Amino acid sequence: xxxxxxxxxxxxxxxxxxxxxxxxxxxxxxxxxxxxxxxxxxxxxxxxxxxxxxxxxxxxxxxxxxxxxxxxxxxxxxxxxxxxxxxxxxxxxxxxxxxxxxxx
Amino acid sequence: xxxxxxxxxxxxxxxxxxxxxxxxxxxxxxxxxxxxxxxxxxxxxxxxxxxxxxxxxxxxxxxxxxxxxxxxxxxxxxxxxxxxxxxxxxxxxxxxxxxxxxxxxxxxxxxxxxxxxxxxxxxxxxxxxxxxxxxxxxxxxxxxxxxxxxxxxxxxxxxxxxxxxxxxxxxxxxxxxxxxxxxxxxxxxxxxxxxxxxxxxxxxxxxxxxxxxxxxxxxxxxxxxxxxxxxxxxxxxxxxxxxxxxxxxxxxxxxxxxxxxxxxxxxxxxxxxxxxxxxxxxxxxxxxxxxxxxxxxxxxxxxxxxxxxxxxxxxxxxxxxxxxxxxxxxxxxxxxxxxxxxxxxxxxxxxxxxxxxxxxxxxxxxxxxxxxxxxxxxxxxxxxxxxxxxxxxxxxxxxxxxxxxxxxxxxxxxxxxxxxxxxxxxxxxxxxxxxxxxxxxxxxxxxxxxxxxxxxxxxxxxxxxxxxxxxxxxxxxxxxxxxxxxxxxxxxxxxxxxxxxxxxxxxxxxxxxxxxxxxxxxxxxxxxxxxxxxxxxxxxxxxxxxxxxxxxxxxxxxxxxxxxxxxxxxxxxxxxxxxxxxxxxxxxxxxxxxxxxxxxxxxxxxxxxxxxxxxxxxxxxxxxxxxxxxxxxxxxxxxxxxxxxxxxxxxxxxxxxxxxxxxxxxxxxxxxx
Numbered sequence: 001x002x003x004x005x006x007x008x009x010x011x012x013x014x015x016x017x018x019x020x021x022x023x024x025x026x027x028x029x030x031x032x033x034x035x036x037x038x039x040x041x042x043x044x045x046x047x048x049x050x051x052x053x054x055x056x057x058x059x060x061x062x063x064x065x066x067x068x069x070x071x072x073x074x075x076x077x078x079x080x081x082x083x084x085x086x087x088x089x090x091x092x093x094x095x096x097x098x099x100x101x102x103x104x
Numbered sequence: 105x106x107x108x109x110x111x112x113x114x115x116x117x118x119x120x121x122x123x124x125x126x127x128x129x130x131x132x133x134x135x136x137x138x139x140x141x142x143x144x145x146x147x148x149x150x151x152x153x154x155x156x157x158x159x160x161x162x163x164x165x166x167x168x169x170x171x172x173x174x175x176x177x178x179x180x181x182x183x184x185x186x187x188x189x190x191x192x193x194x195x196x197x198x199x200x201x202x203x204x205x206x207x208x209x210x211x212x213x214x215x216x217x218x219x220x221x222x223x224x225x226x227x228x229x230x231x232x233x234x235x236x237x238x239x240x241x242x243x244x245x246x247x248x249x250x251x252x253x254x255x256x257x258x259x260x261x262x263x264x265x266x267x268x269x270x271x272x273x274x275x276x277x278x279x280x281x282x283x284x285x286x287x288x289x290x291x292x293x294x295x296x297x298x299x300x301x302x303x304x305x306x307x308x309x310x311x312x313x314x315x316x317x318x319x320x321x322x323x324x325x326x327x328x329x330x331x332x333x334x335x336x337x338x339x340x341x342x343x344x345x346x347x348x349x350x351x352x353x354x355x356x357x358x359x360x361x362x363x364x365x366x367x368x369x370x371x372x373x374x375x376x377x378x379x380x381x382x383x384x385x386x387x388x389x390x391x392x393x394x395x396x397x398x399x400x401x402x403x404x405x406x407x408x409x410x411x412x413x414x415x416x417x418x419x420x421x422x423x424x425x426x427x428x429x430x431x432x433x434x435x436x437x438x439x440x441x442x443x444x445x446x447x448x449x450x451x452x453x454x455x456x457x458x459x460x461x462x463x464x465x466x467x468x469x470x471x472x473x474x475x476x477x478x479x480x481x482x483x484x485x486x487x488x489x490x491x492x493x494x495x496x497x498x499x500x501x502x503x504x505x506x507x508x509x510x511x512x513x514x515x516x517x518x519x520x521x522x523x524x525x526x527x528x529x530x531x532x533x534x535x536x537x538x539x540x541x542x543x544x545x546x547x548x549x550x551x552x553x554x555x556x557x558x559x560x561x562x563x564x565x566x567x568x569x570x571x572x573x574x575x576x577x578x579x580x581x582x583x584x585x586x587x588x589x590x591x592x593x594x595x596x597x598x599x600x601x602x603x604x605x606x607x608x609x610x611x612x613x614x615x616x617x618x619x620x621x622x623x624x625x626x627x628x629x630x631x632x633x634x635x636x637x638x639x640x641x642x643x644x645x646x647x648x649x650x651x652x653x654x655x656x657x658x659x660x661x662x663x664x665x666x667x668x669x670x671x672x673x674x675x676x677x678x679x680x681x682x683x684x685x686x687x688x689x690x691x692x693x694x695x696x697x698x699x700x701x702x703x704x705x706x707x708x709x710x711x712x713x714x715x716x717x718x719x720x721x722x723x724x725x726x727x728x729x730x731x732x733x734x735x736x737x738x739x740x741x742x743x744x745x746x747x748x749x750x751x752x753x754x755x756x757x758x759x760x761x762x763x764x765x766x767x768x769x770x771x772x773x774x775x776x777x
Contacts, residue, residue, distance in 0.1 A: 022755055023755075091753075092754075095754075096752060098750050098751050099748060099750045099751065
């Protein structure tokens, strides 16, 4: 199986993740989309590492995993806090930071 | 008899030409000349810093300081008299003032016959006026502050006359300006106890003070420019350096004339000469001792001092000298005409001061012939005018601060000491033989008639103006004297005029002695002129275009006619002086309004100045502020545009990032391929 298939798979996974983030209102689902995008990247990194025959890509994938783990902790904590305050996890309901014509 | 005297009495300096003497290092008493300035300055500092604690004894310290300065001055004068003529110009170096690279400005004092004459005048008349003020200001709750300012004035004036450079002189020049401002506006706030000052008066007084200050600043500009020119071309502003520089021919004649005219501008501002004369009348808002000391005897004569001190410059430029003489002649007539119409006793005296300083300027403008007699008239004027101002103060004291002469009349019998001392001043100023004015003013008139090299019309014009001015002087001073002390009483029944306390009458008596005797003692046989020779030098003087005897007789006859006219109009038993000023000829009305000097200033300077200021304010807000505001508006508009996409929907932001990322990738790929 050619390495190109892995790259294509990574692209597809990334596109699916992006679409999930863009079209789903539920914060948990959007979050999962982000995880999907990160893992698509990991897959691409590992593939390129194999392709070039050095370990930089694999090391980078580890970094991404660490960052993703930290990000999940912080992200989920925020989502839980928002849910407690508003009884909703819809990202469209959290829209206070915006252009207010008439600040009062 | 007078015919034979006139030639002897004229007070013209020695006939042979003598050069000024160079300065030598100060020895003996002159090396303590700094004490002269320090004593009153210290006293002023103590009085100002001690505050109300010094109220009890402040006036005593205030009187002691100028008196001590006078003692020091007298010792210096005696030492100078006993030393040979070549050692009479003494220079005292006090150290370095400003050092910058190769430039080292030293500060020093110059004790020579000219400055010592001024020192004696300032401290002697000053001490007397301080004594007078003790009684005059007795009811004032701020008397201590008054003495502090007076002492500050004395210190600044002494610095002015003792300075050895234009810069140090300028320091004193500004100092006297400040003291003058503070004292004209001394009653600048409402006072309800003791000497009462109403709110309206307080406002008028502060306006008068500001007017004097601003008019003086115009003159100061001339001084600064003159110093700048001297420094740029000679690299020095010390008198000695400037003398050398001018003598060496380092300056072109045009430049010397420019410097001379700038110095004249300074003198014109300080001495209330045409066209900067308008502040002096309003300066009478100050307490009367201030008018006597600052606006009659000393400060206003600083302009004449400046001209005489700048003698090397004016010697080298006939044009600037001519302008000085013309300014003097114009002011002489101007002041005299105004003096003839004023009903306010102090303003009439102020107009007279202006006119007399016009005489001094005229004399100074006559060059080497006139310097010494300008100083002679200045000192004599210091005595009789200060005496008359103190007399006017005494009258006001008796008349509950009334100044309108139409409400005086027949005061002579009520206040004999004031009457006789004022009479001495009156006879002195009109130039009656043998009073001071005869020996000090007559030489000016005679010298004005002398035709100097290449002059044709000048002696006739200046001479006639001086002659006519003498007649006018006699008329307005007699009018003032008769309206106040002679004729019928015109004061309100409930006013009870009384003689002033002794502290006030004694200084008046001493000044009256000066009015009587100073001329004979110092003017006769040119004694003061001889004394000044080490500074002013001396030149041969040609004969006037008219015989001196004729001039002297004409002056005396004109004076007598003027006095007679004044008697007939204001004092004779048949005449009635109306209590309010009646309608009069156009000239009188104009003179009552100071010959419209305020209106002219308003029309020429104040109103255009106001509009210019408004235009500048408009330009400032439209152009300068406008630019800043436009930039701010632009920033806000850009901010508004950038604000629009901020909707608060996270998914929209994510979509934008995604679109941006894709666009970037496409661009990168497109560029690379």
